[in-house]
Amino acid sequence: MGKADFLSPKAIGNRIKAKGLQKLRWYCQMCQKQCRDENGFKCHCMSESHQRQLLLASENPNQFMNYFSEEFKSDFLELLRRRFGTKRVHNNIVYNEYISHREHVHMNSTQWETLTDFTKWLGREGFCKVDETPKGWYIQYIDRDPETIRRQEELEKKKKQDMDDEERSAKFIEEQVRRGREGKEPEEEPVFTELKRKNEEEKIVFNLDVALAGPSKTSNTLGPSALKAAASAKRKESAHSGDSRDKKKKSALDEIIEMEEQKKKSVRSDHWIQENIVVKVITKRLGEKYYKKKAVIREVQNKYTAMVRMIDSGDKLKLDQSHLETVIPAPGTALLLLNMLLLSLKVKDYLLTLLFFHPMDHKQRIFEEALNLISLSVSGKRVLILNGQYKDTEAILEGIDEHKFSATLLLDSGRMKGKTVEGIAYEDFSKLA
Numbered sequence: 001m002g003k004a005d006f007l008s009p010k011a012i013g014n015r016i017k018a019k020g021l022q023k024l025r026w027y028c029q030m031c032q033k034q035c036r037d038e039n040g041f042k043c044h045c046m047s048e049s050h051q052r053q054l055l056l057a058s059e060n061p062n063q064f065m066n067y068f069s070e071e072f073k074s075d076f077l078e079l080l081r082r083r084f085g086t087k088r089v090h091n092n093i094v095y096n097e098y099i100s101h102r103e104h105v106h107m108n109s110t111q112w113e114t115l116t117d118f119t120k121w122l123g124r125e126g127f128c129k130v131d132e133t134p135k136g137w138y139i140q141y142i143d144r145d146p147e148t149i150r151r152q153e154e155l156e157k158k159k160k161q162d163m164d165d166e167e168r169s170a171k172f173i174e175e176q177v178r179r180g181r182e183g184k185e186p187e188e189e190p191v192f193t194e195l196k197r198k199n200e201e202e203k204i205v206f207n208l209d210v211a212l213a214g215p216s217k218t219s220n221t222l223g224p225s226a227l228k229a230a231a232s233a234k235r236k237e238s239a240h241s242g243d244s245r246d247k248k249k250k251s252a253l254d255e256i257i258e259m260e261e262q263k264k265k266s267v268r269s270d271h272w273i274q275e276n277i278v279v280k281v282i283t284k285r286l287g288e289k290y291y292k293k294k295a296v297i298r299e300v301q302n303k304y305t306a307m308v309r310m311i312d313s314g315d316k317l318k319l320d321q322s323h324l325e326t327v328i329p330a331p332g333t334a335l336l337l338l339n340m341l342l343l344s345l346k347v348k349d350y351l352l353t354l355l356f357f358h359p360m361d362h363k364q365r366i367f368e369e370a371l372n373l374i375s376l377s378v379s380g381k382r383v384l385i386l387n388g389q390y391k392d393t394e395a396i397l398e399g400i401d402e403h404k405f406s407a408t409l410l411l412d413s414g415r416m417k418g419k420t421v422e423g424i425a426y427e428d429f430s431k432l433a
Helices: 009-018 038-045 048-059 061-084 091-099 115-125 146-183 217-267 333-357 360-381
Strands: 088-090 128-133 136-141 278-281 294-301 305-310 316-320 324-326 382-385 394-401 406-411 420-425 429-431
Touching (some): 048 061, 061 136, 088 091, 091 115, 115 128, 294 316, 394 420
Antiparallel strands (some): 088 136, 128 136, 278 324, 305 316, 382 429, 406 420
16 A cells, blocks of 8 residues: 555645654654554554664664764753753753754653753753752753853953043042142141130220321221221121020020920820720721711720711721821801800800799709800810820810911810910810710
């Protein structure tokens, strides 16, 4: 039976089946023939051409093994150099890419039995740097190409030349500086001392020797300049003495200010949330339902987490202090006066009503009721200081400075009750619930 035509369906099907990698056990390295199955490999081994190749290999087997080993080594190193360069890479990655070519030399025809043996041999011969890790063997190609070595030497030479130029220019500058210093006389550094007067009431007197005879040209030119110099010296001395006094006064004031600032910084903390204060939700993660809504802190956990109850809906939420901000009551002295005026009218009517319908032994209770009304009117402006020197102190809001983002508070508890404090930042106090 003759061989099928090249364009016949059988020949095309055989070529399609032979495309790509197939099993290594059915590959003959001597004949460089890949069989598709066991029957085909058996038929190939019984063929006359295969028998002739075996006879040739049996005459000098080492020659053929060395030839295949050299081919495998050169192709493997060429792929490693061209594909990965001098990068450190896993040996199995390079081997898988090498055997992806259909016409490659198989390792079973070389002197190395496994890829690990071949990797160790590359390290011993100095072709690559090899190291073993828990993930396997890694190799790094050593480029010994003369062109590459020459290029590296040129780069090093150029770098060294640049360094020499920089050193040369630096030495030249140092030499110029040294010559400039040698040409000048050494200058004495002036010593500055503080101006002190033994007697503060003593007057400053200048003795000027003026000739009684007709003044010459030199005396005419020197006279006014001497007077101007004396006047300028007097002004400078008085100004210097005044500046020294101001500096002494300012230094003491600066020390007091620094002490106050250090005291404020020392008592500041990074957590500010407290129970029973009104806060505002500023996070959008909970949706528009709770965004910019007010709530009351009911419980504080781990200094930075608060259990809050929403004022509008009554829902309970657990929020971090970074998702909350303080609430400032509505400011204004005019509004406070109006409230007090209305309050006085209400208290007056209320007192008259109680006095008319109740006996005189209820006076104490009547005045207590009046005080409760006054406290209710002012309670809308009661705040709690959350940070700083007056932390945990209740206060009453008196005014707000919108330009400095601060407020003026009247302390209402503690040892400093009744003291007015200015410059309390918005984030350091909040409205009481």
